[in-house]
Amino acid sequence: MSLIHIQDLSKHFKILNRRQGLGGAFRDLFSGDYRTVRAVDGIALDIQPGEIVGYIGPNGAGKSTTIKMMTGILKPTAGTITVNGQVPYANRIRQAQIMGVVFGQRTQLWWDLPVIESFKILKEIYRVDQATFDRHMEVFEKLVGLKELYSQQVRTLSLGQRMLCDISASFLHNPQVVFLDEPTIGLDVSIKAKIRSVVSELNRVRGTTIILTTHDLGDVEALCRRIIILDKGKILFDGPTKKVTSLFGxxxxxxxxxxxxxxxxxxxxxxxxxxxxxxxxxxxxxxxxxxxxxxxxxxxxxxxxxxxxxxxxxxxxxxxxxxxxxxxxxxxxxxxxxxx
Amino acid sequence: MRTLARYLRLYFIIEAQYIKARMQYRADFLVSSIGMFFSSLATLAVFWILFNSINDLAGWTFMEMVFIYAFYMIAISPMQILFDHFWQLRFHIRQGTFLKYYFRPLNMMFYYMSEMFDLKGLTQLLVGIGLLIYASTQLEISWTAARVILLLVTLFSAALVQVAVVLIATCAAFWVVDSWPVLGLAWKLREFAPYPMSIFDGAFRFTFTYIIPIGFVAFYPSQLFLRPEQVSPLVYASPLIGIALFALMYWIWTQGVNSYTGTGS
Missing domain, CATH: 3.30.70.260 (ACT domain)
Incomplete structure (x- = not known):
């Protein structure tokens, strides 16, 4: 069975057509002049357990809107979506328990706390038992060299170190699916390579499904066997990454x-x-x-x-x-x- | 019940770490606590100057005013200490950093507010408790067990009113780009709370009683202890008012949280 099943999925937003100037702003208060933006417009896809899928497209293509629907924080306008057999928006909290999310530029760890304390808090939040916690921390230590960073405050980490911590943290509770949003943005080549190898190892070891949104085709080429290209709310291409890279490489x-x-x-x-x-x-x-x-x-x-x-x-x-x-x-x- | 216990446990774990981290900046903690101490006393200084030239304020004596003010300080402390992250909400919303609060298997308001614990608010709480003991000794209020329970109940509901009023204003940020005027107004209005409502004109008194009910933060519940014979029946409803306002606030927060993701790219 597919881990993620999406059929005829659409999300439309009603956006007020704004007028210019102060007078316009005032008239806008009473305006009923809306236009509909089709952020996601009838997409269908299936993602199998253990896949790493590159979900790419230019800004405004509808990537984040789809991710928001998969994570259950946005309700679709039409169509069906199930993750792990469940409708995500029906229960955001249950959904959050089986997924991990990483944003490239913003950490989700506790800014003022030492790294290890963030992990301990996450252990409580996701109710990870001690044995699993220890086992996972060992994996992170082997892959990332996390121990060295344990006592450092998150705010003092470099962008690359923070990213590695954030990625590790998103795998701590053994989620079914991890969403990585621009994980290598703003990083230099050597850290990029490190992050790619960590992600691919975690996927291999844990069998976690990974959905990667990125502007860096290099990320997709290194990690994903499958690529989905989205534009203007529609899927342009869904197929093997090889086909795209042999062409655009x-x-x-x-x-x-x-x-x-x-x-x-x-x-x-x-x-x-x-x-x-x-x-x-x-x-x-x-x-x-x-x-x-x-x-x-x-x-x-x-x-x-x-x-x-x-x-x-x-x-x-x-x-x-x-x-x-x-x-x-x-x-x-x-x-x-x-x-x- | 198990959920409540879990959240309490989580809260202690997070705040213990947070306090430990803050304590590393000892000077910051000391200066802000001292600042809080003196700003707590500033209003008292105003009363003192005022009562040098008048004998009573709409029939209320200086010591009764101190009691009301002490009640007020205790009642606003939970907001100051536990909900202080509300100040940042409009920045999180505008910059998109609010999104991360959706991705944990936790109640979002809990998760959001748990990221801040305002230590200097403890100073305010302690000054409030000290003043309340002092004023009630001076006023010779006898603290029977029933009165103490009444005090705790009314303080709790007053705190709910205060939290609800400020957070409802904060929630404006979900819909308004620059929500400062709304929040600033709510913040400013609470400064009227430690005064007898009877000094205000009809329209203001009506507003502070029924529309933005800051009268229930200090003045009305204090009457139960200062002039129990004059209390209007509405004051006995103050726990209900506190709970109802808090529920309204939570409903507005939920609406805001749901509408926020709708507009993102």
Whole structure:
């Protein structure tokens, strides 16, 4: 049986159309002018026990709304949802007992208390017996090296250490499912790797189902065999991560700052690239941020070094960054039929 | 009953740790306690100055005023000590940090309020108890067992009224972006509580009795001990008023908690 079963699930919000200015704000008080936002719009999915699923999509895609419905703090507008055979919103407290939640940027531990005291309080809250507690603390010690941090106040931990503590804490009561929301945000590469290995170990050892929301495709690639891409409240793709990474792993974006950038630079760059590499070259040009020109390259078709060399010779570039493809770009490509 | 015992146990575990952590900042604890001590006495100084030029306030003597004030200080202490986290609610709500309170298998108000235990409020409680003993000795109130029970019951219900009034105002944060005016008003109004309601004009007295019933925080219940012969029947209903207000407050809190997640992204 699926651990999480979702069928035709929707959540619509009524939002007041606000007017501008003080007069508008006053008229809003008596306004009945609502529009409906379909945050989640008829999704269906099943998650099996023990899976790690990457749940991704751009901001406003409906990820948090779905998670809030799975965790029982939001009631769906329509459709069915069951977690562990139960309707989550019917009993928030019962639901909380079988799940763990971690937010990337905010700790759920007690800010002023030493780490070990937070764990002891959680032991009481979730009614974890002493033997289980000791066993789990040993696992965390082996994976994370938690003992070293026991006496430190949570507020004095580094972001990475805190994240490791938060993740460990979310597994303490042996939950059926753990929701990890942006667990590696703002962390450097070595800590990211550590967190990924800890999460994958905990999943392996405990068999806990993990639902991971992230903007970092690297997290998904390292942890999840399955990926669900969401946009505008609908599921765009639900399938093996391999399929997505084999496609997008090849993409890199060159971010360029070009001297004397003006209205004609972008089109002239496009033309010259097309002239040099041909029309169907897997190179696209866009300018999303001010000052930066983005050149996205499909390395399977055109080597990045060739494009970079060509641009450096042709344009007065004074700064270059190479970044992995962004989530927004992936979604855009999926729309354009990349996974079709 | 088992739930209650579990929550009590949890509360002691959390607060013991919290107090231990606060005690590491000894200077902070000392300065805030001393500050609380003097601000508790400030209102008393106002009475003292006032009674240098007048003999009574709407028929109430200086020592009776001290008694009412002492009752008031004890009655507001539970809010100060146990519910002090209410100040932060509007920030948690605006910044989205309130979300974490949904994810534990606990009553949310309990979990939220347990994160703060205001030690300096203990100073206020002790000053209040000291003043109450002093004033009742001076006024020669005889403390029979029945009176002591009555005192405890009325203090409890007065504390409920105080908590309810302030928390209802706090809950405005669930619906209003800048809820400070509402909370500020409720906070300011409680300063009228230790005065005889009879000094207020009709409209104010009506408000403080029936609409924002801060009269029930100190003045009305104090009458049971100071002028039992003058007490209006409504005062005997004060435990019911306290419980009803607290229930109303909890209902509003629940509505707020339910509506809050509805608007998040």
């Amino acid at each position: 090849a993409y890199r974006t060159l971010k360029l700052q070009i001297d004397d950038f003006d209205d004609t630079t972008l089109s002239s760059l496009r033309e010259k690239l097309a002239g040099r590499f041909g029309r169907d070259h897997g190179v696209t040009v866009a300018s999303i941020e001010e000052l930066w020109t983005d050149v996205t390259i499909d390395q399977a078709r055109t080597p990045l070094s060739d494009v970079l060399n060509f641009i450096m010779k042709t344009f007065p570039v004074f700064d270059v960054r190479i970044v992995e493809i962004s989530m927004e770009k992936v979604v855009q490509q999926v729309y354009e039929g990349a996974l079709g």
